[in-house]
Amino acid sequence: MSETPWLERLRGGFKKTSDRLGDNLTGLFTKAVLDEATLDEIEEALIASDLGPATAAKVRDRLASERYERGLTEAGVREVVAEELAKILAPVATPLEIDAFPRPQVILVVGVNGSGKTTTIAKLAHLFLEQDYGVLLAAGDTFRAAAIGQLKVWAERIGVPIITGPEGGDPSAIVFDGVKKATAEGIDVLIVDTAGRLQNKKGLMDELAKIRRVLGRLNPAAPHNVVLVLDATTGQNALSQIEVFKEVAGVTGLVMTKLDGTARGGVLVAAAEQYGLPIHAIGVGEGIDDLRPFDPEEAARAIAGAPQKSEA
Ligand SMILES: Nc1nc2c(ncn2[C@@H]2O[C@H](COP(=O)(O)OP(=O)(O)OP(=O)(O)O)[C@@H](O)[C@H]2O)c(=O)[nH]1
Numbered sequence: 162m163s164e165t166p167w168l169e170r171l172r173g174g175f176k177k178t179s180d181r182l183g184d185n186l187t188g189l190f191t192k193a194v195l196d197e198a199t200l201d202e203i204e205e206a207l208i209a210s211d212l213g214p215a216t217a218a219k220v221r222d223r224l225a226s227e228r229y230e231r232g233l234t235e236a237g238v239r240e241v242v243a244e245e246l247a248k249i250l251a252p253v254a255t256p257l258e259i260d261a262f263p264r265p266q267v268i269l270v271v272g273v274n275g276s277g278k279t280t281t282i283a284k285l286a287h288l289f290l291e292q293d294y295g296v297l298l299a300a301g302d303t304f305r306a307a308a309i310g311q312l313k314v315w316a317e318r319i320g321v322p323i324i325t326g327p328e329g330g331d332p333s334a335i336v337f338d339g340v341k342k343a344t345a346e347g348i349d350v351l352i353v354d355t356a357g358r359l360q361n362k363k364g365l366m367d368e369l370a371k372i373r374r375v376l377g378r379l380n381p382a383a384p385h386n387v388v389l390v391l392d393a394t395t396g397q398n399a400l401s402q403i404e405v406f407k408e409v410a411g412v413t414g415l416v417m418t419k420l421d422g423t424a425r426g427g428v429l430v431a432a433a434e435q436y437g438l439p440i441h442a443i444g445v446g447e448g449i450d451d452l453r454p455f456d457p458e459e460a461a462r463a464i465a466g467a468p469q470k471s472e473a
Pocket residue numbers: 272273274275276277278279280281307308311357418419420421422444445446447451
């Protein structure tokens with residue numbers, strides 16, 4: 162367990178994002194009235210913070226409808242931003258839950274190389290272990306030996322079994338073995354790593370389709386979840402990755418990582434607003450405890466740089 166409480170890590174993680182929002186808003190607060198020009202500037206500042214045009218427009222409308230008799234303060238705007246972001250994030254905040262039946266539940270994890278997929282798989286496994294579920298990993302990214310090796314290291318570190326195969330082997334064979342082993346041993350969750358070769362979209366699509374066919378023969382409901390891992394530092398590019406992976410992989414939910422390394426964390430809100438896909442968890446660091454189920458209000462307040470409710 163990390164020494165630092167989660168809320169502090171969350172706020173630390175979003176600090177660059179909320180500072181950027183503050184920088185973008187600075188200078189707007191000397192004005193006595195909230196006129197059209199100031200509203201326009203605030204809207205632009207929000208767009209520049211990666212929150213997306215639709216979100217920026219919502220905040221603008223809300224600010225325009227408020228009466229600021231005692232003047233406009235930065236804290237006041239941050240509060241309104243936090244409230245509006247929470248409204249956008251709340252409907253998509255969905256923990257990754259395990260149904261009672263059938264077991265194993267199969268979670269395919271997809272995303273481009275370097276997005277934090279391997280680390281996220283380990284973190285998700287850790288979250289499931291905390292809930293007393295049995296977890297099995299499957300190293301389905303057989304394209305690169307390094308990917309297999311890295312997942313093995315994580316499996317050992319967190320103490321979960323793993324199915325691997327040779328580099329260049331058939332990922333669907335590994336998935337098949339994974340389901341067989343999980344079924345025979347009564348393991349609750351099978352988490353499958355997949356290749357992230359977007360540069361070969363057709364190849365990746367075929368590979369994922371084959372994994373699905375194999376899974377479907379063993380358990381018609383599988384995969385129960387297809388989780389796309391997105392790297393927040395890629396900003397708006399993360400949005401186009403959603404588009405592509407929806408098409409190639411039938412994504413059912415998102416995990417956004419590396420929110421600690423970027424001022425572009427606002428893209429989390431843009432993703433929620435634009436795609437409405439469930440957001441299961443967010444990553445704010447490299448440690449095993451740095452991924453937590455997604456709490457919309459906490460995240461909204463951290464992005465907006467407003468004090469957390471528990472601190473108010
Ligand atoms: N700061 C930070 N780093 C992260 C986070 N998640 C993952 N990382 C780091 O990002 C790098 C890439 O993560 P991996 O898990 O290896 O990513 P991957 O998508 O499996 O990448 P490949 O192995 O290249 O396919 C590693 O150095 C991780 O430690 C996060 O939430 N915050």
